Amino acid sequence: MTQHLRITLTSRGVSARARLLTEAAPRTCAAVLQALPAGGQVYHGKYARNEIYTLIPHPGSEPGAENTTITPIPGDLCWFTFTGDDLGNPAYGYEGGEQHREMRSIVDLAVFYGRNNLLINGDQGWVPGNVYGTIVSGLEEFAAACQDVWMGGARGETLTFSREETG
Template sequence: MSDRHIELSLDKRGVRCTAKLLDDRAPITCEAVWNALPLSEDVYHAKYARNEIYALFPAFADREPPLENPTVTPIPGDLCYFSFNGTQLGTQAYGYEPGADVKAGATVVDLALFYERNNLLLNGDVGWVPGIVWGQVVEGLDQMAEACNDLWRAGAQGETLSFRRA
């Protein structure tokens, strides 16, 4: 199989980067994401994991992928996949607006980009939160990291994170 690539974008800011899918390390997750593309939703900046932006989606795989290629210490450029039950995210502490798909019982998929170092996936409410590393940014990370820092400082309101085939 030849390498597959996707484009991530912060649409309002007009910033894009390209990532290679890690089909050799997370084949089930890569296939699930690839088949669901394009995906676009409101972007959030992490509260607990530090240098992370992400979007939440309703479950899109026939079955949730197993924990393949897991990490609790993502590095710059890692794309991670997390799966949560809505009750895990449905508290006011997370700050999701009504309408965000965090309903009790619903599976919520979190697709995340880590843009800088020193990340630790440890949540005070639930403990360790391993993610599946399914992609790695290969082009445009510097510009995306700058936009992510701006998103942290200026806010995410009205901004979307999009994933599409490159």
């Protein structure tokens, strides 16, 4: 059975529907489902280009590398696992960066909304992500809202991921 997620930018009132790639990334999909519902402060990618994401506590099930990419395409949903030290650098601009340093493991749930993304970080080098889903409806409107996060600001905006209820 095909499973879907609802991805929402709460304050902007926009959402998209995504299909889980359970055949290509079964462990990652299981870990995402274990973490849902999930969400928090949205961030716009600094290095990857056309990316928004939120950071959540690790749900406990680590999928490892699976269906990885360093060049995500529009509509890709990616999972990244980081340690608190990975995200504790003040240059990343996270308010409460000390809180990240105290966490052993953090998950970055990312949505890529445009072309020409490259997952490289000046401190860490290549950062492959697990592609676990793809947006199947609402990408155009969602991408416009993501661009507004970039230009209008992320403060006060929440990115949420939830299971989509089916009929």
